[in-house]
Each structure stands twice: as structure tokens, then as C-alpha cells.
Amino acid sequence: MCGITARIGDDDSLDDLLVSLKNLEYRGYDSAGIAVQNGAGIEVSKCEGEVAELKSQLATNDHDGPIGIGHTRWSTHGPPTDENAHPHTGCKGRVVAVHNGIIENYNALREGLQARGHEFTSDTDTEVIPHLVEERLEAGMDPEVAFRDAVGELDGSYAIAMMVDGDPAVYATRNGSPLVVGVGEEANYLASDVPAFLEFTDRVVYLEDDDVVVITPEDHHITDLTGNAVSRPVETVDWDPEDAEKGGYDHYMLKEIHEQPVSLRQTIRGRIEGEDVVLEDFPPGTFNDVSRVQFIACGTSYHAGMYGEWLLSKWGVDANTFIASEYAAYPAPVDEETLVIGVTQSGETADTLEALKSARERGARTLAVTNVIGSTAARTCDDALFIRAGPEIGVAATKTFSSQVASLVLLGERLVRDVTGGPTEECQQRLESLKSLPEHVERVIENSNAAAISHQWLGGGGHFFIGRGNAYPVALEGALKFKEITYEHAEGFAAGELKHGPLALVTADTPVFAIGTGQHPKRLESNVREIQTRGAPVIAIAPRTETDLTDTADEFLPVPATHPDLVAILANVQLQLIAYHAADEMERSIDKPRNLAKSVTVE
Missing domain, CATH: 3.40.50.10490 (Glucose-6-phosphate isomerase like protein; domain 1)
Structure with missing residues (x-):
């Protein structure tokens, strides 16, 4: 959850940062922000909402600079507000940081910093990081030592990227949350995931826990938390940039x-x-x-x-x-x-x-x-x-x-x-x-009729998905897809469990999707008849050869006849299309469903 990105070059980084943030929006979209430095200070712009909101805000601001960091947020500590959006700065604005993960001891760190005169402007755990680094800079440490020393105080899982005003580098580390360096021709990059910068470079360095990387326009070097040099290979990603569009x-x-x-x-x-x-x-x-x-x-x-x-x-x-x-x-x-x-x-x-x-x-x-x-x-x-x-x-x-x-x-x-x-x-x-x-x-x-069936059978009383054997996990998956992107109630069951409680929820407004693989067809047919006796419509997903099921059901979504162990994979594609078309008709945010993020990197 949350997406970190950075771009370090000799020319303006803003456009690349915005592209990278848009590419990372699947990791979080509660709020977004960037910070750039150009020799005249660090400029921070951030806001509640999606990356498009940030881009509109930047259209009226002059935020250019060769070095920058960015963040798109999936909220954990504090609601999605302008104040809680990343990046966060220290008291004097000299240090700016973005963070993915959870700092478990942030309350104790925050209380100590406040007792020493630091003022906080957000509810996030992240904000302790720039304050900790700022203290060390004030004590005379150089940025890399200050960063490493501050990270040593943190408990929890995290990925962090940081800039210091006047210092032409980005400092980053990870512990339990992903970070990858992108090695480019004209600039270097940092991100939570490769798609962030895939259109700029396919050469990557995967960081490991407790790695500390310092990235400059020309190079990067990696150490452990104690400052000992670490070697990580530069690998080439074989993903096509168009795959991420x-x-x-x-x-x-x-x-x-x-x-x-x-x-x-x-x-x-x-x-x-x-x-x-x-x-x-x-x-x-x-x-x-x-x-x-x-x-x-x-x-x-x-x-x-x-x-x-x-x-x-x-x-x-x-x-x-x-x-x-x-x-x-x-x-x-x-x-x-x-x-x-x-x-x-x-x-x-x-x-x-x-x-x-x-x-x-x-x-x-x-x-x-x-x-x-x-x-x-x-x-x-x-x-x-x-x-x-x-x-x-x-x-x-x-x-x-x-x-x-x-x-x-x-x-x-x-x-x-x-x-x-x-x-x-x-x-x-x-x-x-x-x-x-x-x-x-x-x-x-190519032949699916899922759009028409999802339109006809959008139920007001929820949606049930049933199957036996290998169709049971696909029934659970079909229900998960439906609830994820439609926000409507959906449940998956082993077909034989209907009579042990779930039938109490079945009404004429409860469409039931029954997955037939050719294994135990008579038992599944019996389950379908139990459902229809309660007035609920049944939509069968099965090969045409499964006449026990297809002749009994009210509607039918066919899949090709294949080995019974694999039929459920084909049925799952029909269920994906059912969920998609239902959500599209309901005008849901399909790619970015509420409260969810793609990669769950916090417990």
C-alpha cells in the first residue's frame, strides 16, 4: 500500500514524477504529493484525492527542479486530508520525506520530539522521520549519516525516501516494504514498484531489507545500516512498458x-x-x-x-x-x-x-x-x-x-x-x-454474454456463488471480485453447504451463480433445484455438455469443454466479466475500488 517514487537527474523532474505517481495509483489513491528541489529550496505540493487533483494543483504552481520525490497514499494513520498527505517536512522545511508502511513506535518518538520543541502538523506516523533527521543535521551530522542514524530508531515495516535541501541526492531504505531503483540513461529513479518508471528504464536494482541507498543524477550506492558497502545486481525487466498502460x-x-x-x-x-x-x-x-x-x-x-x-x-x-x-x-x-x-x-x-x-x-x-x-x-x-x-x-x-x-x-x-x-x-x-x-x-x-446477464440479474438481495470441488474456490473468487468492485453483497459457498444455513438468505432477489465442472453433476443439480424452490434465479456457468445443470438453470454462461480439473478456470473468466460489467453499469471505480489497494504491504 502507498506508492513511493523519486526522480534524480540534471533536468526537470516534475513530469516524470507525475507519470510515475499515476502509474503507482493502484497502490493508493487517498491523497498524493510531490516535493522538488532546484537550488532555491524545497517546494512541496500535496492534496487529498487522486493524482489528477495534484496535477491540477500543480498547473498553477511553478514546481520545477531536477530532484524530486512523490507519494500516493493509502491511509493507515490519520484520515485522507491535505495535512496528512505526503511528503512531510521537519520544522524548518529542510528535510522532506515520504513513507510506506507503519512506524510502530511513532507515538513514543513523537512525544520525545515534541518534548524537545518539535511541532507536528499531521496525524501520520511518517512525520517523525523528517524531524528525527532534522535534529541530527542540526547536531552536525551529514545527511547520509543522519538518515541512517534516524532510521535506526524506527520499529516496524517501512520504505522511506528523503531529500535534504541543498543536497543533490535522494536517500532511501526499506524494511518489509518494497523499493526498487531504476537505472536510466539521463536520470535515475526510485519507486515502490517497477511499473512506476518502466517507460523510462527497464534496468532495475531490487533493494533488500536494511539496505540504504543514496541516489544521485550520475549513480547510486548501497550500504547497510552500519555503513558497510553492499552489492546488488542491476537486472533487466522483461515487461513491455505498454503492459502497464x-x-x-x-x-x-x-x-x-x-x-x-x-x-x-x-x-x-x-x-x-x-x-x-x-x-x-x-x-x-x-x-x-x-x-x-x-x-x-x-x-x-x-x-x-x-x-x-x-x-x-x-x-x-x-x-x-x-x-x-x-x-x-x-x-x-x-x-x-x-x-x-x-x-x-x-x-x-x-x-x-x-x-x-x-x-x-x-x-x-x-x-x-x-x-x-x-x-x-x-x-x-x-x-x-x-x-x-x-x-x-x-x-x-x-x-x-x-x-x-x-x-x-x-x-x-x-x-x-x-x-x-x-x-x-x-x-x-x-x-x-x-x-x-x-x-x-x-x-x-469473445463469446461471453456476461454483460447482458449482469444487467438482467443485478440482485437487490445480494449475489451467491456456489460450486463443488475445484469450483468451490472459484465460487469464493467470483464473490470476492463482485464485492470488490461493485460494493454489493456477495458470498461464495460450497454448494452442499447451502442447506446448512445460507438458504435462509435466498429470495427471488438473490441471483445464484452455479459453477459446473462435470464432477458430481447430480449433486449440483439437486442444489440448484433447492435454490429455485425458494424462488431465486440460477445462472449456470459450465460446458454445454453438462446438461444436468444447463437444462435446469434459468440462465447459462457456457465455457468450452475441457478436462474437468481446468473447467473452473474458464468459469472464473465468466465471473470476472460478470463482476466487471455489473460494476461498470453501476458506475463504480473499477480499477481503484474504495478502501482497497493492490499490494498489501502492512499487516
Whole structure:
């Protein structure tokens, strides 16, 4: 949450800073601000609202300068107001800072600073940072030493960028929140995430916890908190800058739904050879010592983990899924034969990182399934499998879910061979169907009637989503997408659980979306009839071959017939489109839903 950016060059930085902030708005959009210095002082401009509001404000101000920092906020401490917007300054305006994360001991620090005469103008935890640095500058420390010394007083998770008036550099550090340096030809950059500066440079340096970086127009150098030099490689990101743009679509979410065939091809490419799964970092025998698997994740990634659990359990491997925040607080038993798989799109989700740390400290082997090569999860786990979906900007995850599930199908096949000694049943058919999945998703998108159905069945009494087996996590995911961007009540259930309570909520105003995969069709048909008896309409999402369901339902959204283990992935695309079109008709803020941010980097 929150987006930090900086640009350090010899020419004006304002335009690049605004572009970077706009690119980071998926991380927070309660308020925004920038600070630039040009040799005549530091100019700060900030306001409540989105980056567009800041840009309008700057149109009447002369805020040019070669060095600047910026911030787009997702509120934690203090409401979204002009005063609480970043950047924040010290008493004398000499030090300016932006921050992502939570300073846990800020109350004690603030009280001490106030007792020493410092005055505060916001409710944020961030404001203690420039005051702490300012004190040290007044005591004669140089900016880098002052910054490092002040950071040593902070407890919590954070990413920080700071400027000092008259000093041609940006100082930054991280602990539990992401920061990446962009190495350009005419300027250098800093941001919470690569898409911020992707159109300016594709050469990046991923910072690690307790790194302190000093960035100048010509160079950057990294030390640890004690000042010892640290070496981090410069890597080239293979994302296309156009991937982080809307490309003619009304919303990023719609664009990313339509990108799923491409992202799935990237996920699968080179990983299937005949009946064999080829994962470069996981040759045969990699998981010979694994006897049980635990998935830990949050939100959409948790539903992908549930899908992976269902597959492994079906194939004879002991598997469970845990919500990462609960696992971190109440960890499940592990030993050296336990493989703990953290499923995280960004690789920076705070609860998932904390859960992985807990598992690792107790002797488990850890593996990250993530989309970001330089992420914290990828670097700190024993192993990493990259889903290769490309950048995802919309807050509501779409293409990353399908790529996560496809990756877990491949990983599951590799695991089963090592754990049980042989391939899964129907392995060849499943892998052939997986190779056809991009084409099948294309057919769903091209032929979907989701717009008309979402218009007809916008329910006043909520929306239910039901499924059995691997359709159950997709039912949960369909409900999550719907509630995320429509703000309407939606719930997902295992179909058999309806009679154990949820039927009490079903009325004629409660559309129910039933996902059929071809597994246990008679049971699902029985559930549908129970719903219709209560007067509720049922919309079936299934292959046309599932006549037990499609002939019974009131409406039908077809998906191509494929292996039953993969049908639910196609059904999920229809549910994404249902949520999108319903939210669009209701004129919701689809890419930036209220109270939510893309990457949850605080617990």
C-alpha cells in the first residue's frame, strides 16, 4: 500500500514524477504529493484525492527542479486530508520525506520530539522521520549519516525516501516494504514498484531489507545500516512498458481480463513436454523429501492456493491451505518434510511474508509462487516459481489468478511425481488441456454474454456463488471480485453447504451463480433445484455438455469443454466479466475500488 517514487537527474523532474505517481495509483489513491528541489529550496505540493487533483494543483504552481520525490497514499494513520498527505517536512522545511508502511513506535518518538520543541502538523506516523533527521543535521551530522542514524530508531515495516535541501541526492531504505531503483540513461529513479518508471528504464536494482541507498543524477550506492558497502545486481525487466498502460480499454481490469490468453501462454511456455512437466529450477527428485504441503496466501491468492490444495489432495499428497494472517498468528505444525508454499502476486504481501518466515524458522522448506522476480518472497524463500503473468495494475486481480492456478497445476504434477513415484492419473489429457487453455479463454472472452446477464440479474438481495470441488474456490473468487468492485453483497459457498444455513438468505432477489465442472453433476443439480424452490434465479456457468445443470438453470454462461480439473478456470473468466460489467453499469471505480489497494504491504 502507498506508492513511493523519486526522480534524480540534471533536468526537470516534475513530469516524470507525475507519470510515475499515476502509474503507482493502484497502490493508493487517498491523497498524493510531490516535493522538488532546484537550488532555491524545497517546494512541496500535496492534496487529498487522486493524482489528477495534484496535477491540477500543480498547473498553477511553478514546481520545477531536477530532484524530486512523490507519494500516493493509502491511509493507515490519520484520515485522507491535505495535512496528512505526503511528503512531510521537519520544522524548518529542510528535510522532506515520504513513507510506506507503519512506524510502530511513532507515538513514543513523537512525544520525545515534541518534548524537545518539535511541532507536528499531521496525524501520520511518517512525520517523525523528517524531524528525527532534522535534529541530527542540526547536531552536525551529514545527511547520509543522519538518515541512517534516524532510521535506526524506527520499529516496524517501512520504505522511506528523503531529500535534504541543498543536497543533490535522494536517500532511501526499506524494511518489509518494497523499493526498487531504476537505472536510466539521463536520470535515475526510485519507486515502490517497477511499473512506476518502466517507460523510462527497464534496468532495475531490487533493494533488500536494511539496505540504504543514496541516489544521485550520475549513480547510486548501497550500504547497510552500519555503513558497510553492499552489492546488488542491476537486472533487466522483461515487461513491455505498454503492459502497464490501458491500451484503449476503459479500465485496466478489462484489459487484464482480455490479456489472460497471453499471460497463460507465458506461464505455460516451455514447461510441458509430452507427458512431462519441465520446470527449470525443479528437476526430477527436487521434492523427494516432501511428505506434506501447506499453502499460505491472502485474498485471491488464497483461492488459488485452495485450488492447488484440491489438486494435490486428489492426487494423493497431504495438502492444506491457510490464510496467511491466521497462519502467522497461529502457525500449523511443520517439520523438515513440510513444503510451505506462499502464493503471492507481488511477493511483498506482509502477512504472507510473516507466515513464510514463521515456517522457515521452524524448519520447513519454503517456496514462493509469485509474479515478481526481485520480490522479497522470491529472494527469501528457499525456492521460487514465477507465474510470468506480466504487470497487473487493476486492484482486483484477474490474469494473475489464472496464471497462479496454471502454475500450481504444473507444480503439482512435478510434486506428485517426486512424492508418490509416478505421474497423476489422466496426466497427458490434463496437460494437453492445459496447453489449450489460452485458446479456450479467448473463446470465453469473445463469446461471453456476461454483460447482458449482469444487467438482467443485478440482485437487490445480494449475489451467491456456489460450486463443488475445484469450483468451490472459484465460487469464493467470483464473490470476492463482485464485492470488490461493485460494493454489493456477495458470498461464495460450497454448494452442499447451502442447506446448512445460507438458504435462509435466498429470495427471488438473490441471483445464484452455479459453477459446473462435470464432477458430481447430480449433486449440483439437486442444489440448484433447492435454490429455485425458494424462488431465486440460477445462472449456470459450465460446458454445454453438462446438461444436468444447463437444462435446469434459468440462465447459462457456457465455457468450452475441457478436462474437468481446468473447467473452473474458464468459469472464473465468466465471473470476472460478470463482476466487471455489473460494476461498470453501476458506475463504480473499477480499477481503484474504495478502501482497497493492490499490494498489501502492512499487516
